[in-house]
Amino acid sequence: MCETSSHQWKGAETMTVQKEDVVIGFVGTGVMGKSMASHLMKAGYRVLVYNRTKAKAEELIAQGATWMDRVSDLAAAARVIITMVGYPKDVEEIYLGTDGIVHHAKPGAYLIDMTTSKPSLARTIYEEAKKRSLFALDAPVSGGDVGAREARLTIMVGGDEDAYAAVEPILRVMGTNVIRQGGPGAGQHTKMCNQIAIATNMIGVCEAIAYAKKAGLDPSRVLQSIEAGAAGSWSLSNLAPRMIAGNFAPGFYVKHFIKDMTIALEAAKEMGLMTPGLELSKSLYEELAAQGEENSGTQALIKWFDKEFAASV
Structure with missing residues (x-):
């Protein structure tokens, strides 16, 4: 089953993420990610960016985003980390690899994968993140390039309710139809x-x-x-x-x-x-x-x- 009870685990306490003290790391600045990260900056968030091809992040850098040379550096510096990449294998490497997000994010950080990926992988990331006092959500989107540009994405979220509540204001900067569907993996399903x-x-x-x-x-x-x-x-x-x-x-x-x-x-x-x-x-x-x-x-x-x-x- 996808639904899990909302709970907190030792070493991490959920709290409302305030705009003035949050740094958002954004991994994946392609067709969709570029627009999504841009909306976050326009909303007043400080945004760090990483992409395998730096040229695809130049427009965001010109708008004020901070370029990070490695995913590990971005993970260590951000309170909220959002990923929008291509394939499940990319998601697995970015989150669970030796230089990945789970190994380098600070306890209490929120990890939001917005890639369309495998529900089973979303649950694995959730469990690995939980071991390190991190809050993981799977939040794939629908609406295409137009929805991303106009901040009208539909965002389908899986994960604990308290973690969702903490980052919901951030998600609503990028989308208008934002719904938590259940526990880890429910967003991907x-x-x-x-x-x-x-x-x-x-x-x-x-x-x-x-x-x-x-x-x-x-x-x-x-x-x-x-x-x-x-x-x-x-x-x-x-x-x-x-x-x-x-x-x-x-x-x-x-x-x-x-x-x-x-x-x-x-x-x-x-x-x-x-x-x-x-x-x-x-x-x-x-x-x-x-x-x-x-x-x-x-x-x-x-x-x-x-x-x-x-x-x-």
């Missing part, structure tokens, strides 16, 4: 629900646009009619216009979506749950990635349908 829903929805969005083209309709005009009705969804409103315009720049990478679907499938199989829609979506995205689209945005799935459309003409 909730994100899997989100990704499963998106996976099948993306197929529907692409099929609808392909159908409109085949019927000789203007896809943009069709979108004006259907996005306001029962077919409406975030993907239809935000990604379908990019599909129609041929804009495949990543708000969320194809390769990362495949990673998420793989995690969801593994978790579903462990629970004995059948997910045929998820399996189909993953297979289509893997075919798309094999054609060189792994670094495109998820809206590039329309290319698979356009290929089929062209072949049928």
Whole structure:
């Protein structure tokens, strides 16, 4: 079960994190992380940053963020540490490696992993952090690059209630829909629900646009009619216009979506749950990635349908 009772452990006491005395360390300043860290600085927090490629942090440094050369140095200097990286293996290394956060953060620090990762890994990090009097939360997000830029992310949180309450004001700087779902791992499980829903929805969005083209309709005009009705969804409103315009720049990478679907499938199989829609979506995205689209945005799935459309003409 994901839910655990709220409690404190010896050597660490939760407390309200005050803006004036908190230093936030932010690891991962890519498409999403850059905007999220920027909002924290604009809200008045002092922010330390680390990224494997320093060039991706230059904009934040210019805004006033402090660059740290090593994750271990950032962990030792920050009261709250937020991570937004790519894959579970990255999360594991950053948190549990010899030079990682768990080994170098000061007792009483809050560790918030906002990467979409494995629920089982979130629970492992929680337990290892607890041994060192650290408070760990898993808090993956939804909303894409637009939600990150506009500070309108949905944030799904797993972890102890008192730790969540302490950092909730920080999370609300980056998102508008912030909900604690339960104990450690619950945030990641909730994100899997989100990704499963998106996976099948993306197929529907692409099929609808392909159908409109085949019927000789203007896809943009069709979108004006259907996005306001029962077919409406975030993907239809935000990604379908990019599909129609041929804009495949990543708000969320194809390769990362495949990673998420793989995690969801593994978790579903462990629970004995059948997910045929998820399996189909993953297979289509893997075919798309094999054609060189792994670094495109998820809206590039329309290319698979356009290929089929062209072949049928």
